[in-house]
Amino acid sequence: MVKRIKLRTLFIGGCITLFFLVLIARVFWIQILHGEYWQQEAASQWAHKAVIKAVRGEIEDRNGNVLASDVPAYTVVVDPEVIAERGIGEEVIAGLNKLLGKPVDQLKKLVEAKDDKGKYLKNREIRNEGWKISKELADKVDAFNKGLAKEHDIQETGVGLVTEQKRYYPKNTLAAHILGYTDREGNAIMGLEKYFDQQLRGEDGKLLYQSDGKGVKLPESNDTYQPVVNGNNFKLTIDSTIQYYIEEAMKTAYDKYKPKSMSVIAADPNTMEILGMANMPTFNPNEYWDTNQNSAGFYNHAIKSRYEPGSTFKIVTLAGAVQEKLFNPDATFQSGQIYIKGYKKPLHDINRVGWGKISFLEGVKRSSNVAFVKLGYEMLGQEKLLQYINDFGFNEKTGIDLPGETIGIVNPNPSIASENATLAYGHGKVLVTPIQQLTAVSAIANGGKLMVPHVVKEITDPNTGKTTVTQPEVVREVISKESARETGSYLEQVVADQVKGTGRHAYIEGYRVAGKTGTAIKVQGKDYDRNKVLASFIGYAPVNDPKIAVIVIIDEPQDGEGGGAAAAPIFKEIVSQALPYMGVPKAVADSKGSTEKTVKSTPSEQRSAPDLTGKTMQAARQLLIDQGYDFEAVGEGTTVVSQYPEKGTLLASGQRVYLLSQQGEKPVIPDLRGQSLRDALEILSLLKVGIAIEGEGYVSQQTQGIKNGKTLVTLGLKPLNEYGENIPVPPAADDTKKDTKTE
Numbered sequence: 001m002v003k004r005i006k007l008r009t010l011f012i013g014g015c016i017t018l019f020f021l022v023l024i025a026r027v028f029w030i031q032i033l034h035g036e037y038w039q040q041e042a043a044s045q046w047a048h049k050a051v052i053k054a055v056r057g058e059i060e061d062r063n064g065n066v067l068a069s070d071v072p073a074y075t076v077v078v079d080p081e082v083i084a085e086r087g088i089g090e091e092v093i094a095g096l097n098k099l100l101g102k103p104v105d106q107l108k109k110l111v112e113a114k115d116d117k118g119k120y121l122k123n124r125e126i127r128n129e130g131w132k133i134s135k136e137l138a139d140k141v142d143a144f145n146k147g148l149a150k151e152h153d154i155q156e157t158g159v160g161l162v163t164e165q166k167r168y169y170p171k172n173t174l175a176a177h178i179l180g181y182t183d184r185e186g187n188a189i190m191g192l193e194k195y196f197d198q199q200l201r202g203e204d205g206k207l208l209y210q211s212d213g214k215g216v217k218l219p220e221s222n223d224t225y226q227p228v229v230n231g232n233n234f235k236l237t238i239d240s241t242i243q244y245y246i247e248e249a250m251k252t253a254y255d256k257y258k259p260k261s262m263s264v265i266a267a268d269p270n271t272m273e274i275l276g277m278a279n280m281p282t283f284n285p286n287e288y289w290d291t292n293q294n295s296a297g298f299y300n301h302a303i304k305s306r307y308e309p310g311s312t313f314k315i316v317t318l319a320g321a322v323q324e325k326l327f328n329p330d331a332t333f334q335s336g337q338i339y340i341k342g343y344k345k346p347l348h349d350i351n352r353v354g355w356g357k358i359s360f361l362e363g364v365k366r367s368s369n370v371a372f373v374k375l376g377y378e379m380l381g382q383e384k385l386l387q388y389i390n391d392f393g394f395n396e397k398t399g400i401d402l403p404g405e406t407i408g409i410v411n412p413n414p415s416i417a418s419e420n421a422t423l424a425y426g427h428g429k430v431l432v433t434p435i436q437q438l439t440a441v442s443a444i445a446n447g448g449k450l451m452v453p454h455v456v457k458e459i460t461d462p463n464t465g466k467t468t469v470t471q472p473e474v475v476r477e478v479i480s481k482e483s484a485r486e487t488g489s490y491l492e493q494v495v496a497d498q499v500k501g502t503g504r505h506a507y508i509e510g511y512r513v514a515g516k517t518g519t520a521i522k523v524q525g526k527d528y529d530r531n532k533v534l535a536s537f538i539g540y541a542p543v544n545d546p547k548i549a550v551i552v553i554i555d556e557p558q559d560g561e562g563g564g565a566a567a568a569p570i571f572k573e574i575v576s577q578a579l580p581y582m583g584v585p586k587a588v589a590d591s592k593g594s595t596e597k598t599v600k601s602t603p604s605e606q607r608s609a610p611d612l613t614g615k616t617m618q619a620a621r622q623l624l625i626d627q628g629y630d631f632e633a634v635g636e637g638t639t640v641v642s643q644y645p646e647k648g649t650l651l652a653s654g655q656r657v658y659l660l661s662q663q664g665e666k667p668v669i670p671d672l673r674g675q676s677l678r679d680a681l682e683i684l685s686l687l688k689v690g691i692a693i694e695g696e697g698y699v700s701q702q703t704q705g706i707k708n709g710k711t712l713v714t715l716g717l718k719p720l721n722e723y724g725e726n727i728p729v730p731p732a733a734d735d736t737k738k739d740t741k742t743e
Contacts, residue, residue, distance in 0.1 A: 054202030057231030061240045068179050073166035074138035076130030080113045081120035082158030095144045102129040132166040132184045169285045175243050177300040178277050181285035195403045202231035233460045237273035241625050242578050246276040249573040254280045257557035263302045263434050269442035269549040271472040272451040277302050303405045306431035310520030311367045312538045313426025317376040320388035323483040326379040329361035338370045343418040364490050365500045369425045376424025391478045392440040393450055394432055400453045408432040438551045441538050445546040447481040449474045488514045492543045505568035508576045510586030515539020519562035531560045537567035541575055547584050611647035612640050620659050630656045634670045637662025644683050658683055667711055672699045689713050
C-alpha cells in the first residue's frame with residue numbers, strides 16, 4: 001500500500017515537473033526566441049493610426065470666383081446580409097436602378113454578394129454610378145431609404161450613404177482646358193490640377209496612439225502627431241466674365257461652321273496674364289467619365305497643337321522690316337505673282353491676277369503674299385528673317401504654366417529658296433502654336449517686349465497665410481517701342497480700312513483695333529486642298545493703350561471660309577464686350593477727324609446698379625458676372641452689408657460696383673486707381689477710414705497707413721488726358737489717319 005502511494009506520488013510529481021518544464025520551454029520559445037515577433041503583434045493590437053485628410057486647395061479666378069474646390073460627396077453602400085434578412089432585395093434593386101441608373105444585373109450581384117462559404121457580405125460600394133454622388137442625388141437616395149424603412153416598419157434597410165470629399169467645378173465647362181480635372185480617387189489628370197498637383201493636394205496628417213482592447217485610449221499613451229498640411233489656394237489671371245464671352249462666341253461659331261476644332265486665347269499684352277482660354281469641342285470636368293462627351297474635347301489645342309499659320313505670321317515679317325527701317329508704306333510693287341531665283345514656279349497672291357501696281361501699305365491691308373516675299377525674303381534676307389522669327393519665340397516654348405505645351409517648328413532648308421520665301425507669309429516649313437502667336441503679337445502691342453504668358457496670378461499657403469504673387473517676366477526686347485507703335489499703326493489699317501482691309505470684320509465702333517487675318521490652305525497628300533483651310537485672326541485693342549490681345553483659330557470651317565470672314569467676327573464679338581466690361585472708354589474722332597475724345601455715356605446707354613444688399617457674396621458675384629458688370633468684393637464676410645453705387649443708380653460705361661461685407665480688425669481697401677474722387681470718397685467713407693487727398697482729377701495712386709490708431713488712405717490724383725487716361729501717352733506720328741485719308 002505504501003509502495004503504491006509512493007509510486008503514485010512520484011508519478012504525479014513527475015507530471016507536474018514535466019508540465020513546468022514544457023511551460024518554461026514554451027515561455028522561452030515565445031519570449032526569447034520569438035519575442036520580437038510577438039512584441040510587434042501586441043503593439044499592433046494597442047497601437048492605432050488615424051489619418052487626417054488634407055484639403056485640396058481652391059482655385060479662383062482673378063475676381064475671387066471659385067472655379068474648383070473640394071465639396072462633400074456621398075457614396076451609396078448596400079449591406080447584403082441585412083437586405084436578405086429583411087427580404088427587400090427586389091425593392092432595393094429597383095429603387096437604386098431608378099435613382100442611380102446602374103444596370104439591374106450589376107445591382108443584383110452587389111445586393112446578393114456572398115463569400116466563398118456562402119455567407120452574405122457586408123457594406124458593398126455601388127461604383128461608379130453611386131460613387132461620390134452629389135448632395136441632390138444623395139438626398140433622393142436618403143428619401144428612398146426612409147420610405148422603404150417606413151413601408152416595412154424597420155429601422156435598418158441595408159442601404160446607406162458614406163460621406164466623402166470630391167473635387168467640384170461649379171462653372172462646369174467654363175475654363176475646362178485650363179483647370180483640367182481630378183478623378184474620383186483624387187488623382188490629378190490634366191490642366192492646372194496636374195501641373196500644380198503637388199502644391200494643391202497638400203499632405204495628410206497622422207495621429208499615432210495606443211488603446212486597450214475596446215479602443216479606449218490608454219492614459220499613458222505615447223502619441224505621435226503629424227499635423228495636416230492643407231493644399232495651397234490658387235488665384236488665376238482668368239476673368240470668368242471674359243472667359244464666358246469667349247465661350248459663348250465660340251459656341252455660336254462652332255454650330256455655324258462645324259469645324260474640326262476651335263481655339264481662342266485672350267491676354268493682357270502688358271503683363272501676359274491670360275484672361276481667357278478655350279477650345280471647342282470641350283468637356284465638363286464634373287463628368288469626365290461620361291462616354292457621351294467627345295474624347296477630342298479633352299485636348300488643349302491652344303498650347304498643344306501646331307499649325308501652319310498663314311498670313312497672321314506676316315506680323316513678324318512686317319515688324320522686322322519696320323525695325324530695320326526697310327518698310328516704306330508709299331513705295332510700290334507689282335502684285336499678283338513673284339519669281340524667286342532658282343525656283344521655276346511663281347509664288348502667288350490669294351488673288352492670282354493681283355491688284356496691279358500698289359503700295360506696300362495696301363499690300364499689308366490686302367494681305368499680299370508678294371508684298372511680304374519682297375519684305376521678308378528680298379529686303380530682310382533669309383538670315384535676318386529667321387533671326388526675327390527666333391527673337392519672337394517661334395523656335396522655343398513660351399513657358400506658360402500649363403502642362404503639355406508643344407514647341408513650334410520653323411526649319412526651312414537654307415539652300416532651298418522657295419522654303420525661305422514662303423516663310424515670309426507663314427507657309428511651308430513653319431508650324432506654330434496659338435499661344436506662341438499670341439505672345440508674339442502681344443510683344444508688338446506692349447512696345448516690343450516678348451513676355452512669358454501665365455495663368456496663375458498668386459498662390460496662398462493657408463497654413464501660413466503667405467501669398468506668392470506671379471510677377472510679369474520679360475524674355476527679351478524684340479523691337480523698339482517706336483517700331484512696335486509704327487507696326488501697330490499699319491495693322492490698325494488692316495481693320496480700319498473697310499474697303500481694302502482683310503480684317504474689316506473685326507472693326508469695333510469707338511475702339512481702335514489692330515489685327516491680321518490668316519487663311520492657311522491645308523495640304524492633303526502632296527497637294528493643297530482649297531476647301532480645307534485653317535482660318536484665323538489675331539489682334540489687340542485699343543491701339544493707343546492695349547488692354548487685350550486675342551487670337552482666334554478655326555480648323556477647317558465649313559465651306560472653306562477664311563480668317564476675315566470666319567475668325568474676325570468672333571474676335572469682334574469677344575472684344576466689343578470685354579473692353580466695356582474692363583472699363584475701357586470708347587473714343588471717337590472730333591468734327592475735324594484729327595483727335596480722339598472719350599465718349600460720354602448718355603442715360604439711354606446706361607444701366608442701373610442692381611439691389612445686392614443682403615444677398616450672399618456668392619449670389620451677388622454670380623448675378624454681376626451673369627449680367628456683365630465690373631465689380632470688386634471688399635471685406636471678409638459672406639453677406640453684402642452695403643454697396644456702392646446704391647441700387648438704382650445709373651452707371652457710366654465700365655463703372656465698377658463695389659460689394660462691401662463685414663470687415664475684420666484691419667479694413668480691406670480696394671484698388672481705387674482710375675476712379676473719380678467722388679466715387680473713391682464714397683467707398684472710403686463706407687469703410688470708415690481716414691482720407692487724405694493730394695492733387696486734382698482721378699485717382700492715380702493710393703497708399704495706406706496708420707494715423708492716431710486709425711487706418712489712413714492717401715489718394716494721389718491726376719487729371720485725365722484726351723484718351724481718358726491719367727497716364728501720359730507718348731507722342732507719335734499718327735500715320736494711320738494720314739494714310740486712311742489717302743486710301
